[in-house]
Amino acid sequence: VSWEGSTDVAIGGLPADVVLAAAVDGEHWALTELFRAYNPALLRYLRAQAPDAADDLSSDVWVAIARRLRHFAGGEMGFRGWLFTVARSRVIEHRRKEARRRTDPVTHERLDGPAHNGTDADPGDLVVERIAAQEAVNALVADLTSSQADAVLLRVVGGFDVADVARIMGRPAGSVRVLCHRALQRLAARCNQGSPEEVLAG
Amino acid sequence: MRFPTEPSLGSDGAELPWVETLWSGTCPADKMPAWAVEIAALIESARGPATADEHTAEPVVVARMQAATDRGADCPVPPGTLHPGTAAATDGGLVRDDVTQFVVRRRRSAQAVYRAAVAKAAVVVGVLALAAATATGGPAALASFVENWIDSFLPGAAPAPSIEAPGQGQEDADRGEGGQPSTRRSQRTAGDGSPSTSGNDPTRDRQASAPGQDTSVSGVPNRQALPPGHGDAVTGQGTPPGPTDPPTSAGSEDPAGGSAGHSSGSPPGHTGTPLGHAGPPGGGPAGGGAGPAGGKGEPPGLAGSSPAQSGGAPEQSGAARGHGGSALGQDGGSPGQSGGAPGQNGPASRPGGAAGPNGGGPLADVPILGVVVRTVTSVPAGG
Numbered sequence A: 001v002s003w004e005g006s007t008d009v010a011i012g013g014l015p016a017d018v019v020l021a022a023a024v025d026g027e028h029w030a031l032t033e034l035f036r037a038y039n040p041a042l043l044r045y046l047r048a049q050a051p052d053a054a055d056d057l058s059s060d061v062w063v064a065i066a067r068r069l070r071h072f073a074g075g076e077m078g079f080r081g082w083l084f085t086v087a088r089s090r091v092i093e094h095r096r097k098e099a100r101r102r103t104d105p106v107t108h109e110r111l112d113g114p115a116h117n118g119t120d121a122d123p124g125d126l127v128v129e130r131i132a133a134q135e136a137v138n139a140l141v142a143d144l145t146s147s148q149a150d151a152v153l154l155r156v157v158g159g160f161d162v163a164d165v166a167r168i169m170g171r172p173a174g175s176v177r178v179l180c181h182r183a184l185q186r187l188a189a190r191c192n193q194g195s196p197e198e199v200l201a202g
Numbered sequence B: 001m002r003f004p005t006e007p008s009l010g011s012d013g014a015e016l017p018w019v020e021t022l023w024s025g026t027c028p029a030d031k032m033p034a035w036a037v038e039i040a041a042l043i044e045s046a047r048g049p050a051t052a053d054e055h056t057a058e059p060v061v062v063a064r065m066q067a068a069t070d071r072g073a074d075c076p077v078p079p080g081t082l083h084p085g086t087a088a089a090t091d092g093g094l095v096r097d098d099v100t101q102f103v104v105r106r107r108r109s110a111q112a113v114y115r116a117a118v119a120k121a122a123v124v125v126g127v128l129a130l131a132a133a134t135a136t137g138g139p140a141a142l143a144s145f146v147e148n149w150i151d152s153f154l155p156g157a158a159p160a161p162s163i164e165a166p167g168q169g170q171e172d173a174d175r176g177e178g179g180q181p182s183t184r185r186s187q188r189t190a191g192d193g194s195p196s197t198s199g200n201d202p203t204r205d206r207q208a209s210a211p212g213q214d215t216s217v218s219g220v221p222n223r224q225a226l227p228p229g230h231g232d233a234v235t236g237q238g239t240p241p242g243p244t245d246p247p248t249s250a251g252s253e254d255p256a257g258g259s260a261g262h263s264s265g266s267p268p269g270h271t272g273t274p275l276g277h278a279g280p281p282g283g284g285p286a287g288g289g290a291g292p293a294g295g296k297g298e299p300p301g302l303a304g305s306s307p308a309q310s311g312g313a314p315e316q317s318g319a320a321r322g323h324g325g326s327a328l329g330q331d332g333g334s335p336g337q338s339g340g341a342p343g344q345n346g347p348a349s350r351p352g353g354a355a356g357p358n359g360g361g362p363l364a365d366v367p368i369l370g371v372v373v374r375t376v377t378s379v380p381a382g383g
Helices: A016-024 A029-049 A051-067 A074-099 A106-113 A124-140 A147-155 A162-169 A174-193 A196-201 B017-024 B033-048 B058-071 B084-090 B091-149 B168-175 B184-191 B201-207 B230-235 B290-294 B314-326 B354-357
Strands: B362-369 B372-376
Touching: A016 A029, A016 A074, A029 A051, A029 A074, A029 A147, A029 B058, A051 A074, A074 A147, A124 A147, A124 B033, A147 A162, A147 A174, A147 B017, A162 A174, A174 B017, A174 B033, A174 B058, B017 B033, B091 B168, B091 B184
Parallel strands: none
Antiparallel strands: B362 B372
16 A cells, blocks of 8 residues: 655644554554544545445444555555545445345434434534534535545545545546536535526626 | 536636635635635535544544554454453453454354364265275175264264175184174174173174175074084084183173184174174084183173174074074084073074084175165075
8 A cells, every 4th residue: 555645744743654653553542543633534425425334334444444554655645545545445335235235224313312422512512513514515415426426525525636536536637627527516506596507607 | 528618627627726725625715706605615614623423433443443453454363362452442342342253253264164174074084985895895895884884973883883895704714713793883782791682683793794694693593504513513512612712611701602703712892704704614613612612701791792693692592503603604604603601502502503504594684774685695505
């Protein structure tokens, strides 16, 4: 696993390279810092792509990353790209399984009411802030096609540029740019209640 | 490919500068079109700080990550062992159970592979044994082997079957070696002094049968005939006991019927010798002294290696002795094999010798996969 484009980014107050080197050695604190730094974005991406299995997919992605972490070479951008590449593969695999299984699992939270959220925070605040983050993500990709949503999520949530998105999706950079542009057209049309052409032309 | 003129893309197909910053959430509001302000707000919210629910799985996931990092992809961790840091961070059994279940699944898989390998090896050994039995012993030996092999799986059965080529017992009989137990099972059952099983169980006789040799079945004295000269042996009169067996020590020690053939030195526990091997032709040494001689030096359990040898119950001993000789109608089996205890066999014995001229019986029970098939096996010259 090798990603280029290392940047001087701090993770948990430490240089990304230091944290990554410690994580490769299996240091618990380094793994924790990586999880804290990237799991929110990963979870938002997964929740937008596979809402019913986002938490399970997130756990699987992290374990898969950990198994191959000793073979990783690269910087912060490389690790982030690797993380979302694995996540995207898991989403595709999950969709294939779902297409074969044809089930619609319902979590017990939806059946039995509010469940323990694992924190001591006010559930109302949790809902509000979750809406503030996840609902914004969902609103971004609500009217987009799958490819457009994928590209937009990688750009917005993952924080990648066109080249990295193209690498993750396995598409040319021009194709990614077109996907993002058409996604922007749809977003503009929905926000301004007009057709994309009218919005962009006006 | 020509891109249409779009506000977000330049003429070269590249994104405009404000579009790049729009997606990254860093575009100033005065640098973007008015229609993009709301989109920028959504993007900024989507890139907002982490929420509490996004960290709830941190202990579990990090522990799994560290466990995976420690053991790698192909290095299983023994059950119940975790990295110390993992155990300290998990705060309970959730992570421990999670990792342990993973390891246990791997161990179960290894056990399943082991069982499959053992089963395959057993099948291969069985096939090879069957092939060997077929090649060396013919159908009857194969059937005997199969029967013993099946019996070996039964509780208390003999641990291993024996394969003996037909004619081997014949050679033994010709050499005058007498009284070899047919099988371990028959030896055990006959030696326990049980009159009900030692003399009239056809299945035990069938185990010792071989092609060309009549299987003696106790209680059916007319099926086989003793050669001439066996009459003395049957009656227990006029025939000296075996050379190694003083006649004085036998009767009391071997109530089940000491075999004169045994007294000739056949080792106890020798398996597979067909019934009727014992005894030299004419039944000389093994004959009349059967009862007294058989018990010498042998434990009671070894006396009757086969029903016909042991004689079984006193009321069956006569018939058994008659068959002892008739079993080898060709070569003159030893009636001494069927010699029972002194005083039991002699008086109760019927003159098996009278049937001697008839030689070996024309019928024999040949076991084929547990089914006894009565066939014509041999027609001696005397018959």
